[in-house]
Structures are given as structure tokens and as C-alpha cells.
Amino acid sequence: MQKNDFVVRFAGEGGQGMVTSSEGLAxxxxxxxxxxxxxxxxxxxxxxxxxWAQARVSTSPVLSSGDSLDVLVAFNEEAYMAHKDEVSDGxxxxxxxxxxxxxxxxxxxxxxxxxxxxxxxxxxxxxxIVLGALAYLVGMSQQILDDFVRERFxxxxxxxxxxxxxxxxALTLGRQEAEKSGFSLGELAPPEKPEGDQILINGxxxxxxxxxxxxxNFYVGYPISPATAILLWMERNLTGEGKFVYQASSEIExxxxxxxxxxxxxxxxxxxxxxxxxxxxxxxxxxWMAEVPLVIVDVQRGGPSTGLxxxxxQSDLLMALTPGHGDISMPIIAPGxxxxxxxxxxxAFNWAERYQGPVILLSEHMLSERRQNIPKxxxxxxxxxxxxxxxxxxxxxxxxxxxxxxxxIPGTPGSYIANGSEHDVMGDTTHLAERHIQMTERRFSKxxxxxxxxxxxxxTDASIVIMPWGGSKGPxxxxxxxxxADGADLGWYxxxxxxxxxxxxLEELKKKSLVIVxxxxxxxxxxxxxxxxxxxxxxxxxxxxxxFKVADLAKRITERVAQEKKEGVTV
Amino acid sequence: MSxxxxxxxxxxxxxxxxxGVRRAIEAALKQRQTETEQPMVNNVVVAGIGCSGNMVxxxxxxxxxxxxxxxxxxxxxxxxxxxxSPSLNVLVVAGDGDFxxxxxxxxxxxxxxxxxxxxxxxxxxxYGLTKGQSSPTxxxxxxxxxxxxxxxxxxxxxxxxxxxxGVSYLASHVSTRVKDLGTTIADAMNHKxxxxxxxxxxxxxxxxxxxxxxxxxxxxxxxxxxxxPEQHDSxxxxxxxxxxxxxxxxxxxxxxxxxxxxxxxxxxxxxxxSFERKIESIIESFAx
Ligand SMILES: Cc1ncc(C[n+]2csc(CCOP(=O)(O)OP(=O)(O)O)c2C)c(N)n1
Ligand code: SF4
Ligand SMILES: [Mg+2]
Numbered sequence: 056m057q058k059n060d061f062v063v064r065f066a067g068e069g070g071q072g073m074v075t076s077s078e079g080l081a082x083x084x085x086x087x088x089x090x091x092x093x094x095x096x097x098x099x100x101x102x103x104x105x106x107w108a109q110a111r112v113s114t115s116p117v118l119s120s121g122d123s124l125d126v127l128v129a130f131n132e133e134a135y136m137a138h139k140d141e142v143s144d145g146x147x148x149x150x151x152x153x154x155x156x157x158x159x160x161x162x163x164x165x166x167x168x169x170x171x172x173x174x175x176x177x178x179x180x181x182x183x184i185v186l187g188a189l190a191y192l193v194g195m196s197q198q199i200l201d202d203f204v205r206e207r208f209x210x211x212x213x214x215x216x217x218x219x220x221x222x223x224x225a226l227t228l229g230r231q232e233a234e235k236s237g238f239s240l241g242e243l244a245p246p247e248k249p250e251g252d253q254i255l256i257n258g259x260x261x262x263x264x265x266x267x268x269x270x271x272n273f274y275v276g277y278p279i280s281p282a283t284a285i286l287l288w289m290e291r292n293l294t295g296e297g298k299f300v301y302q303a304s305s306e307i308e309x310x311x312x313x314x315x316x317x318x319x320x321x322x323x324x325x326x327x328x329x330x331x332x333x334x335x336x337x338x339x340x341x342x343w344m345a346e347v348p349l350v351i352v353d354v355q356r357g358g359p360s361t362g363l364x365x366x367x368x369q370s371d372l373l374m375a376l377t378p379g380h381g382d383i384s385m386p387i388i389a390p391g392x393x394x395x396x397x398x399x400x401x402x403a404f405n406w407a408e409r410y411q412g413p414v415i416l417l418s419e420h421m422l423s424e425r426r427q428n429i430p431k432x433x434x435x436x437x438x439x440x441x442x443x444x445x446x447x448x449x450x451x452x453x454x455x456x457x458x459x460x461x462x463x464i465p466g467t468p469g470s471y472i473a474n475g476s477e478h479d480v481m482g483d484t485t486h487l488a489e490r491h492i493q494m495t496e497r498r499f500s501k502x503x504x505x506x507x508x509x510x511x512x513x514x515t516d517a518s519i520v521i522m523p524w525g526g527s528k529g530p531x532x533x534x535x536x537x538x539x540a541d542g543a544d545l546g547w548y549x550x551x552x553x554x555x556x557x558x559x560x561l562e563e564l565k566k567k568s569l570v571i572v573x574x575x576x577x578x579x580x581x582x583x584x585x586x587x588x589x590x591x592x593x594x595x596x597x598x599x600x601x602x603f604k605v606a607d608l609a610k611r612i613t614e615r616v617a618q619e620k621k622e623g624v625t626v
Numbered sequence: 627m628s629x630x631x632x633x634x635x636x637x638x639x640x641x642x643x644x645x646g647v648r649r650a651i652e653a654a655l656k657q658r659q660t661e662t663e664q665p666m667v668n669n670v671v672v673a674g675i676g677c678s679g680n681m682v683x684x685x686x687x688x689x690x691x692x693x694x695x696x697x698x699x700x701x702x703x704x705x706x707x708x709x710x711s712p713s714l715n716v717l718v719v720a721g722d723g724d725f726x727x728x729x730x731x732x733x734x735x736x737x738x739x740x741x742x743x744x745x746x747x748x749x750x751x752x753y754g755l756t757k758g759q760s761s762p763t764x765x766x767x768x769x770x771x772x773x774x775x776x777x778x779x780x781x782x783x784x785x786x787x788x789x790x791x792g793v794s795y796l797a798s799h800v801s802t803r804v805k806d807l808g809t810t811i812a813d814a815m816n817h818k819x820x821x822x823x824x825x826x827x828x829x830x831x832x833x834x835x836x837x838x839x840x841x842x843x844x845x846x847x848x849x850x851x852x853x854x855p856e857q858h859d860s861x862x863x864x865x866x867x868x869x870x871x872x873x874x875x876x877x878x879x880x881x882x883x884x885x886x887x888x889x890x891x892x893x894x895x896x897x898x899x900s901f902e903r904k905i906e907s908i909i910e911s912f913a914x
Contacts, residue, residue, distance in 0.1 A: 085914050254912035264912070268905050273710055295902025299709045299893060304735040308702040311695070315672075315706020318693060319714070323706070337696050345693075428914060434905055449667070449689070465691040465707065465714055470667045472682055472692035483634040483683050484694065490633065 057244040059114045061193050062121035065185070066107040066138045067130025067151075069097065076128070076182045077108035078426055080189065083203035084112040085255050085428045088246035093257075094120035095424040096601075097280075097365040105133060112193075114247050117427065118533040122604040125240055126192055128185050130168070131155060147238045149188055164236035171228050177221035187229025194242030200226050252431040258396040258422030259284040261429070262352055265400025266324055267292070268432065269439055271350075273321035274300040275312040277331060280364045281420045282354040285326040306331035310338030310351070317342065317349040318473050320444075320464040322404055326352035329371050330361060332378060332415075339413050340379025343498065345473035345482075346454070346462070348407035348442055352400075352416045354423045357600045366600030367421035369525050370576035375415045376554055376584065382495060386410065386505055387554040389417040391528030394429035395551050396422055402508070402552075405440040410501040411462055417553070419526040419575075421602050445469045452480035457497050459504065502555050510550035510560040514539075518568040519616055520546035522592075524553060524581050527573045530603040534573075537609050543616065553581075556588070564590045569619050571595060573608055636680050643827030643836075644678055646801035647748055651719070652687055653808035658715065658815055659688075666690050668713070672704045674720030674729065676755045678748035678827070681719040690717075698729030701736050704743045705889075712890050715815055718745035723753045726762040726784055737792040740819040742888040746811060747822065748801070749784065750829035758832035770832070785870045785880065788822050789863070794883040795821030796866070798876045800839055800851050801828070810879065819888045826851070826875055839875060854878035 063080065065073040074095055081091040094109040111121045123143035129135035132155035135148065142148060142162075150157055152165025166188065168181040175183075183204070190200050204222045208215055256264070263285050266274075274293055276286035286302065293300045299316070303309040309325045316323035327335065332353045342349055355371045357363030377383050386406050390399035396418060403416040445451055445461040453463060453471035463469030472482030477494060479485045514520075523531035528549055535547050548564060550557055564570050564585065570592040572582040579594030586592050595611050597603055638644050655669055662668075669690035673679035675697035682692040691714075695703050700718045708716045720729070725747050736743075752770065753759040759772035762782040769776055788796050795817040799807045807825065814821035828835040841849025854876045859865050866881035887895075 082914075253914045254909060255914050256912045260912070264905070264908055267903075267908060273706075275706070292903050292908060294897065294900035296897050298897060298902070301709070303702070305731070307699065308705075308732060308735065311699045311702035312706035312709070314695070315693070315703040315708075316710035317706075318703075319670075319707045319710030321710040323710070338699070341696055345695075431913065432909060434909070463691075464711075465670050466668055466711060468665075468667055470689045470691045472694055474692075474694040475696055476694060479631070479633045481631070482692065482694075483631050484636060484680075485633040486635060487633055 058193065058241045059244050060111070061125040061240065061243065062109065062111045062123070063126045063128065063189060064107055064109040064124050064138060064141070065128045065130070066105070066134035069104045069106040071106075071130050072182045073106050073108040076185060077110040079182060079203075080110045080112070080186060081426055082207070082255060083186070083200050084195070085253065086203055086206070087199050088248035089113065090115060090117050090249060091255070091426075091428055092117040092120060093426040094421070105137065107134065107138065112243070114244050116249070119530040119605050120602065122606050126189060128189070132157075145240070147192055147240065149185065162238060164233070164238065166229070166232045171232070172225060174228065175221040175224040177218060177225070180222055180225035183222045183225035184229040187226035188233035189229075190226070191230040191233035192238060192240050194239065197226065197230060249428065249430070253428045254431045255426060255428050256393060257424055257426040258390070258393050258418055259354065259424070260288060261393050261396035262326070262400045262416065262418060263288040263292070265397040266350070266404065268397070268434060268437055269322065269401040269404035271322045271324050271404065272298050273313070273316035273323040274325065275303050275309045275316070276325045277303050277306050277309050277327065279328045279331050281356055281423045282326040282328050282331070282352065284423070285352060306334040307338065310335040313349045313351070314338055314342050314347055317347040318345070318465070322348075322408070324350045324352070326354065328354050328356050328364075329374070332371060332374060336379040339385065340381060340383060341475040342413040343379070343383050343385070344475050346411045346498070347413070347473060348411050349413050350403045350407050350416060351413060352418060354418045354420060356420050363600050365420065367419050367526065367602060368575050368598065368600060369419060369527065370578075370580065370598075371417065372553070372576070372580040372584070373578070375417050378415070384499065384502060384554060386412070386414045386502065387417050388414065388551050389525040389553050390422065390551050391523070391525055391549065393422060393425055393427040397429070397432055399551050401437055401439070405438070406505055408440045408442040410504045411442055411459060412501065417525065421526045453482060454478060454494065454497070455480045457493060457500055459501050505552070506555040506558045508550065508552040508557050510548065510552070510557045512560070512563065513547040515546055515563065517544050517546035519544070519571065519619060520548050520564070520567050520569075521571050521573070521612060522548040522564065523573045524549075527575060527603055530605050530608050531573045533605040534609040534612060537605065538612060543613070545612075545616070561588060561590070567591065569593065571612055571615055573603060573612075575602065634683055636683065638677060638680070638684070639831045641830040642677065643750060643801035643829070644681065644748055646804050647746065647807065647825055647827050648681055648684055649804045650807035650811055651681065651717070651746065652685055653804070654811035654815065655690060656687070657808070657812040664715075669715045669717060670707050672700045672707065672716060672718050674698065674700045674718070674724030676721035676724050676753070677829070678719060678721035678754070679724065698724055698727070699732070700724065701729060701732035701745070705736060705741055708741060708743050709889065709893070716743040717815065718743060720745065720747055721754065722747065722749040722751065722763045722784070723761045726782060733788070734791045736820050737788070737794070739889040740794050740886050742818055742820070742890055744811065744814045744817070744821045744823065747784070747824045748827035749824060750827055750833055751835065752829050752833040754829045754832060764833075783870070784824055788824070789866055789870060789881060793822050793881070794819035794886050795879070796881040797823045797879045799823060800826045800875060800877065802836070802840070803877065806877070813879070817882065818884070819886055851875040851877055854880065
């Protein structure tokens with residue numbers, strides 16, 4: 056029996072190499088042409104605490120991290136107890152018999168991770184022992200992993216060869232142990248190499264690289280999970296003449312510095328998470344009011360307040376829409392896949408430059424840490440936009456008119472005041488009713504420049520459609536495919552451009568009898584927004600800190616559709 | 627520009643100290659224009675929120691660029707402007723409430739970085755714009771609209787705070803000495819690093835301290851303001867502390883450290899050591 060797909064979870068204690076194991080497996084498998092996706096959850100403490108990481112390897116593109124486990128690697132008893140129920144029928148548990156013995160047999164076998172590692176001469180080869188055993192279980196050729204080890208550890212350092220030999224020995228030892236166990240999950244079908252060049256990247260990196268492609272040259276950030284990696288990446292890579300990257304003293308400092316950078320003509324950016332976005336509200340309002348381009352990334356985590364720093368949720372949508380007081384409709388782009396993280400970042404800058412104002416890129420924990428193979432972006436095909444710059448003489452009325460106008464850059468003629476108070480055409484404070492009307496409408500009119508972006512639609516004749524947003528796209532599209540195969544009459548809509556929504560898409564959605572929105576929050580934030588725009592929308596919500604499982608979601612969609620049909624509501 | 631702008635309806639009260647500060651800033655900007663031969667649009671005035679922040683609208687003559695942003699956030703905004711376009715001259719104008727209360731958290735980091743900008747603080751010991759509440763520099767026991775039984779906090783000594791936080795240039799002044807103040811502000815703008823010019827700028831409506839500052843010999847009131855003697859060595863931090871410890875309102879440059887590199891110097895150093903990474907090679911580094 057050939058398998059096309061398998062899911063492995065490594066569970067144990069922080070610091071035992073869970074992430075290294077899952078990323079190592081993903082790297083090895085993708086290097087020979089498999090599609091891969093990792094999923095990681097951390098405890099928020101530095102040392103210890105239950106951690107797990109997962110890798111899915113498949114011959115076709117991976118849409119979700121997988122509902123059940125083909126293999127669970129349990130590093131300790133706590134991990135075994137917590138995860139054993141998620142192992143599929145016929146799945147196998149590899150446990151660390153050096154640490155514990157599970158109560159009953161089942162499909163499981165033990166290896167003494169540490170003892171076996173010592174035998175290789177490299178006590179740190181535990182992960183390699185495990186990978187070797189895994190490869191045997193899923194029928195992956197030894198060569199693939201051997202090649203991977205050789206490549207990864209050839210670093211031009213003394214002692215490389217020693218480490219390579221020890222690691223290959225570890226892979227072999229693991230393989231022998233698995234063989235002794237007598238278990239096998241069938242043979243993994245050979246990879247069908249994806250068309251075109253691929254890169255292996257996670258969501259945070261894709262956002263950062265996309266920003267570079269869009270021309271970011273000014274970055275100020277403050278550390279916060281799960282967005283810290285973007286700051287660290289920028290510190291190392293946004294280098295060279297004319298670049299500015301800096302760790303601020305708070306998110307309040309960060310947003311205001313980014314505002315100053317955008318005003319001075321830079322493509323300016325900061326990345327944060329919910330608590331930071333809360334602090335940035337006033338600054339985002341200033342940028343909206345004074346019409347200054349900038350990009351803020353919010354990598355959403357769970358809950359209000361400090362919440363769940365290392366879990367996933369899609370609950371910052373409402374705040375992102377109106378992050379400050381007063382009439383604001385903040386442009387939002389929310390990528391749904393690691394690949395979209397790259398393009399969302401490019402588009403966030405294009406939007407900011409095009410409409411001259413702040414843009415929020417709404418990412419999520421589950422995307423930020425997910426490492427996945429994606430088609431290599433073709434830079435020459437990217438469209439990078441730049442703001443309309445004023446090039447006339449002094450005496451310019453920067454805010455004249457009811458629509459976008461060119462922006463002067465300090466140092467050149469055209470001085471004006473970028474004012475957070477309501478202002479007249481030159482930026483002087485005013486309270487006149489006519490002015491407030493003009494300026495308010497001017498600010499909102501600019502959103503029109505953003506409302507013709509692309510969206511996905513399928514089976515558009517159906518009266519009931521699914522419309523996920525952000526990271527729930529993956530599980531939702533897998534659930535949708537499953538329901539389609541079962542003969543359900545359902546349509547599909549999706550876009551990463553959440554505000555403003557593409558007008559054509561919105562028109563189509565308004566004609567549907569029901570739009571079902573799977574989303575990871577309690578309130579059903581997106582469906583509420585859709586209802587306010589005249590769409591009959593309901594949410595399927597989940598607030599566990601984890602992404603949807605495909606089978607679960609498919610079941611809940613089916614139930615919701617049945618309820619709708621029974622009620623026969625045609626509003 | 628706004629004096630002639632019928633839409634702009636804010637006015638300083640008659641006699642407000644900020645008028646004097648305005649004339650001093652105008653003179654300093656002009657002086658700078660002549661000395662550097664750079665156009666007026668090379669200056670960006672970043673204002674706090676308060677009566678004082680309205681400075682940015684009330685400057686007369688050739689107009690610099692301006693930002694009238696958020697209460698307390700003029701320093702981080704100024705950082706963004708300066709680091710975004712290092713050849714600009716960036717001037718912060720703010721009140722004691724804006725700079726020392728809601729915005730105080732931003733002084734320490736810029737002092738530590740030695741951000742190359744100048745802040746002119748108009749201290750009137752009160753919140754003027756919101757109509758007379760107590761501020762950090764309001765004296766203890768003072769009755770204000772928000773302290774009907776007297777202020778319970780002791781007054782902040784801002785000069786001591788600036789020195790302790792590591793500001794690399796500090797001057798103290800009064801709004802009435804327009805000419806001296808103008809040259810001091812111009813001097814501060816020439817300083818490479820974070821310079822603060824702290825100005826007593828009395829609020830005629832809620833906290834009129836003109837007489838206290840100047841003194842009144844007829845009524846036996848000694849002046850609060852005193853000239854820093856010429857032999858004061860402003861490069862010596864110990865002497866700077868001594869000046870501040872004497873109390874009252876010293877007039878002149880208290881401290882000047884020309885040795886410290888500015889934030890821009892540091893950034894240049896790093897950028898010269900590193901090179902720009904091209905997007906193609908970045909993407910290649912993720913190749914499978
Ligand atoms: C976040 C925020 N809080 C409060 C205010 C209200 N407010 C405006 S100016 C001001 C105080 C101004 O005092 P100061 O900085 O000393 O300036 P002055 O008017 O005395 O020149 C306050 C509290 C505001 N605009 N924003
Ligand atoms: S209230 Fe005070 S500070 Fe404000 S303008 Fe009047 S006198 Fe000046
Ligand atoms: Mg004041």
C-alpha cells in the first residue's frame with residue numbers, strides 16, 4: 056500500500072529539539088520534492104514546559120497541518136498522555152523508553168533516545184535517531200536523509216565530517232530499531248516534484264522578505280511574540296547605506312517613529328502583536344488623519360490583554376479595522392498561507408503608498424511559525440508602487456480637494472503641517488464644519504483606490520458559500536474540497552483584501568442566501584463585518600488557541616447548511 | 627502662516643510667554659538659514675499638544691515643514707523624521723505637561739541614543755490648553771483647577787532630570803530674553819546630539835510667574851532667574867550639576883558634551899560595515 060501523505064508530531068519538553076526535528080524532517084523531505092508544512096506551538100517560558108511541533112509530508116500541496124497523527128514521537132510521559140488520542144487508527148507511537156514506559160502496548164515501541172545517541176559518539180544526535188526510525192516507518196529511502204545530513208552539516212568547519220558520520224550512524228541506528236519493532240505504515244509514494252523552483256520559508260520570514268521586495272527602508276519594532284522574529288530578521292538583513300532598523304523602547308515609540316519615517320519619505324514598517332497594536336492605536340489614527348503611508352504587521356496571538364502569547368487566534372480583526380478613536384476604516388490585508396504572507400507584504404506597501412495612509416497586515420501565529428515550501432517568487436514580475444510626490448514650489452495646499460493629492464517630502468519645496476487635529480488645506484488646525492466634512496470625505500474617498508483587488512471564487516451559482524479569511528483558508532479549503540467530493544452544493548469565496556473588500560466580490564456575496572465564515576474567535580468578527588455591509592453571513596467559530604481540524608470543520612459546515620435548508624430562510 | 631489664516635482660530639492669550647519663544651525660534655531658524663545656506667524647508671518643527679504646541683502654526687515668515695501630532699509623542703516622531711531623512715534639522719516644541727508628564731518615557735531613550743535633534747520646552751508650570759490643571763513642574767501645595775486642596779506631589783526638577791538621563795546639551799532660559807534665547811536655540815541646533823533648551827514661559831492666565839522670575843526690588847522680591855557666570859565650564863558634568871543644585875532659574879548653557887557620537891554616527895558606522903542585501907540573493911537563501 057502506498058501512502059501519499061503522513062503527519063508526524065514530536066512532543067516533549069521545550070529544549071528537547073521538537074522544532075529542530077520537525078523542521079529537519081521538512082527540509083529533508085522538501086529537498087527531494089515532497090510538499091511539506093510544519094506546525095509549532097511553544098510554551099511561553101524559556102526552558103521546559105510542554106512543547107510540540109508537527110510536520111506533514113505529502114505528494115500534493117499541503118493545505119492544513121493534518122487532523123490526526125500517523126506517528127507520535129513522545130519524549131516523555133506527559134507528552135504521551137496529552138497526545139496519544141490524536142494518533143490515527145493504525146498510527147504508531149515512538150516513545151522514549153529511557154524516560155518512561157506507557158501503560159498499555161498499542162501500536163507503540165520504545166527506544167532509549169539518549170543511550171542510542173551516545174553510541175554514535177554525538178550525544179546531541181537524539182533527533183537523528185528519531186528521524187531514522189521515522190523514515191523507516193513511512194518507507195522513506197535512507198538516501199534522502201543521508202543526503203540531507205551531508206548537506207546541512209557541510210559548513211566548511213573543522214569537524215564537519217565527524218558530525219556527518221555520527222548523524223548518519225544515528226539515522227541508521229534509528230532505522231534498525233524501528234525495523235526490530237515490526238511496525239510499518241506502508242511505503243511513501245515517491246515525490247511528485249512541484250512545478251517550478253521552490254523555497255522553504257515560514258510566515259514571518261515571508262512577510263519580512265516581501266517587505267524587502269516592496270522596498271522597505273525604515274523599520275522600528277519592539278519585541279513581542281509571535282512577531283519578534285520579524286524584528287530580528289530585519290536587524291540582520293535590512294542593512295547597508297540608507298537603511299534604518301531599530302529596536303524601540305515601546306510600541307508607542309515604534310508607531311510614532313514609523314510615522315515620522317513615512318512623513319520623511321521612507322517606506323516605513325513595524326511588526327507587533329495584539330498588545331502592541333493596542334498601544335499603537337493613537338499613532339495609527341494620526342497616520343490616517345495626516346495621510347502618511349506606513350505598514351504595521353499584527354501577528355495575531357490569542358485572547359485579549361496578554362492573552363495566549365504563543366497560541367493562534369483570529370481575534371484582532373475588529374481592532375485592526377478601527378484601531379483608534381473616531382471615524383477610521385483601516386485598510387487590512389490578511390494572508391491565508393505562507394505564500395500569501397509574501398505577497399500581502401508587497402501589497403501592504405503598495406496600498407500604503409497608493410492611498411497615502413497606514414495599512415495593517417494581519418498575520419497569525421499559525422502562519423508565522425509555519426515552515427512550508429512555496430513557489431519561488433519572481434521578483435521581475437512584481438509590481439512595486441511608490442507614492443505620488445509633490446514636485447512644485449512653495450505655497451502648496453497639501454490637503455486641497457476631496458481626493459488623493461501628491462505628497463511633499465521635507466527638504467524640498469511644499470512645506471505643510473502634518474496635523475492630527477482636523478485641518479485646512481495647509482494643515483493648520485480648524486474647527487469649521489465644512490472643512491471637517493471635506494477632510495473626512497477626502498480620507499474615506501481614498502479607500503476607493505484599494506477596492507479592486509483580486510479574490511478567489513468557485514461554484515459561484517451556489518446560494519450557500521464558504522468564505523474563510525486568513526489562516527483558516529487552509530483547513531476551510533480542504534473541508535470545502537471534501538464536501539464538494541461528497542456532492543454538496545456549496546460555493547467558495549476568498550480574498551486576503553479584507554478592508555476594503557473587493558467591490559465585485561462584495562456584490563456577489565450580497566446575493567447569497569448564506570455566507571459561512573469559519574474563523575478563530577468567539578465573537579464571529581468577520582461575519583459581523585459582512586453583515587454590516589449587507590451580507591447574510593454567519594460564523595463557525597473556534598477559540599481553542601489552535602487551528603481548525605478539517606474533518607471537524609466539514610462536519611460543522613454540513614450541519615449549518617442542513618439547518619439553513621430546514622429553516623428554508625430566504626430573506 | 628496662520629496669523630493670516632482665517633480658518634485657524636487658536637490664539638495665545640495676551641502676554642503669554644510663548645510669544646517671546648516664538649520670536650526666538652524665528653530668529654534661530656533665520657540664523658541657521660544664513661549660516662548653513664540651507665532652505666527653510668530643510669527644517670521640520672515637531673509640536674506637542676498644548677498651547678505651546680501651537681507654535682508650529684504661529685511661526686511667521688518663510689515656512690518650515692511641521693508636524694502637529696499626538697500629546698506626548700513629539701520625541702518618537704522627531705526620531706522617525708531625523709533618522710528617515712538625516713540631513714533635516716528637527717526641532718521639537720512642547721509644553722511641560724506634554725514633555726515631562728505623558729511624554730516623559732521618551733526622554734531617556736533619546737538621551738541614551740543621543741538623537742541629533744533640539745527640543746525647546748515651554749515650561750509654564752501648568753496645563754494651559756486644558757485650562758489650568760497641575761503639571762509636573764507645578765509647585766507642591768499649589769491650588770489649581772485639578773488640585774483644589776493643593777497639589778500633593780513635589781515639583782519635578784526638570785534640569786536635574788535631563789542631566790541624570792544623559793542629555794548631551796542642556797540650556798535653561800526665560801521667554802522674556804528673546805535675543806539671548808534665539809542665539810541659544812541656534813547654538814543648540816548646531817550641537818551634534820540631543821539638545822534641550824528648557825524655557826520658563828509663563829502662562830498669564832493660569833500661572834503668571836513673570837514677577838517671580840524677574841523679581842521686584844521695590845517689594846523686596848528677589849529674582850528667580852540668574853545668569854550663569856562666564857567661568858562656568860559647561861563641558862564638566864559636575865559643574866553642570868552644581869549650577870542646577872543652586873536652584874532658581876539659571877540662564878544660559880548648563881552642559882555641553884561634544885564627545886559623544888550621535889545616533890546617526892552609530893547607524894552610519896553599522897551601515898558602512900554591512901552591505902545591502904539584494905532581494906534576489908535573499909530569496910535564493912531560502913531555496914530548497
Ligand atoms: C492622550 C491625550 N490626553 C490628554 C489630552 C488633553 N491635553 C491636551 S493639551 C494637555 C496638556 C497641555 O499641557 P502642556 O503640555 O504643559 O502645554 P501648555 O498648554 O501648558 O502649553 C492635555 C492634558 C490629549 N490631547 N491627548
Ligand atoms: S492659557 Fe496660558 S499658556 Fe495658554 S495661551 Fe493662555 S497664557 Fe498662554
Ligand atoms: Mg504647560
